[in-house]
Amino acid sequence: MSPRGVFLHNLRIGSLGRAGQLDAARQLFDRMPTRDTVSWNAILTAHWQNSDLEGSKRLFDSMPQRNTVSWNSIIAGCLENARPDEALDYFAKMPLRNVASWNAIVSGLVKYGRFEEAERLFVAMPARNVVSYTAMVDGLARKGEVDRARDLFDRMPKKNAVSWAAMISGCVENGRYEEARYLFDRMPEKNLAAITAMITGYCKEGNVEQARSIFNGIRHKDLICWNAMMAGYVHNGHGEEALKLYIQMQNTGMKPDHATLIAVVTACSALGLLQGGKRTHAFAIKTKLLLNVSLCNALITMYSKCGCIGDSQFIFQNIQNRDLVSWNAIIAACSQHGDYDNVLSLFSEMEEKGMIPNEITFLSILSACGHVAKVEECLNWFNLMMSKYRIHPRAEHYACLVDMLCRAGHLEKACKYIREMPYEAETSAWGAVLAACRMNSHVKLGELVAKKLILSDSRTSGAYVMLSNIYAAAGMWREVVKVRGLMKQNGAKKQPGYSWIQIADKVHLFSVGDASHPDIDKILSELERIGFHMKMFSHYANLSL
């Protein structure tokens, strides 16, 4: 085989590998009468690019000759396929390292959150280039040390657009939107990565309009900026906008990836669109995108929120490499469905598998206790979380606890916890007390709490409505009128509550006192039947609202 023939074959093997056609690449490689080191490197890379790291390792071991690129490729393969320790192993054994080897290992460690090791190697590097500095800026920012990242960024001997984008996104990730804007305005040549980071920043600030206007200004939109805009809509509660954008994106011929589908599935779960969620699930199976763990996690939540806990469990059972989020998602699903026993068994199962629970795991457990009125258990978990797992309770954990105590009628104890908590009492915690005051006719305490709430936020209607309900429950009608007057005077508006359900592609929307639905008679009689059923099972519905 001529040197030129070998050269062309090598190129072809590389492009087949990148295109996901490992078998074709392998055939081409096997049929080559003569091969050089580049051919071996190309086929080695093709294997790990198609999730066959073991194949790459076998090739690496049987190679007649290895150069630095071979070592760099096997290291990259380990890092791409979640094997950072094996990457470190190869790195240690390498006879000759170049800047790319060092950069690969530093950025790889950053990717797996191993910041200290990354920094140690960055310091030990014999020579650094723009890539090394940018990787470290990214690492420091991800670690939450934005000031140090910024310091390194300012001291970098040379910057390019990638470095700027990394710094801007670091600011956005840590909520420093003002600084992100400042840098973006001074960035010499704005690339799409930086623009996308700004879109995300504006969305995180809640300013979707500004984000959308930047998005609209992008001439050549790539998949990632579409994804960023869609995710931004979803996080701000504009699921319909996200879905509209999804259709627009497909109309441009852009093919969705797993991140796109995550946004779509999350939008479907927020809107309760089971059919849309199922369609996306089917699409993910067809396109092999279901292999992505995060997408599976989103599907667990979607099915659970749409009432199909069995499907959530099915997805969970079939995930190959479950992460902490998968466990949290399924525990939350069981918690929302009132299945305390399953929550317990899942928790012990995850511990057996060596998965360490985090604050969100405990939030689900605490709220599961609340759903089935297990007061003692709730307090035990709360203490266990602090003592054994060293997790400091957040305001939300307190809210769970307070809510639970209130439902069980332990108002004094609930107030004690509220006073004890090291945070400004969140509206939700006091709201729970207020709701309990109405149930238990504690007018005095209710007044106290409501006044506190109204003082902190006079424009939200919740506290007024609750207080007036407390008065109404106690028959104090004069006070009811007074509170309603005060509410009007302070300009607090009550948001009308809507609920909706999707049946066979049609969404049916309802609001209070709304009788416009064509089947309203049937609906009301079904509601009556369910209400009767609930009473039979002693879920007493309090109708004094």
Next chain:
DNA sequence: TTAGGGTTAG
């Protein structure tokens, strides 16, 4: 042959 933007859980 190394660096950047989007991704899940309450």
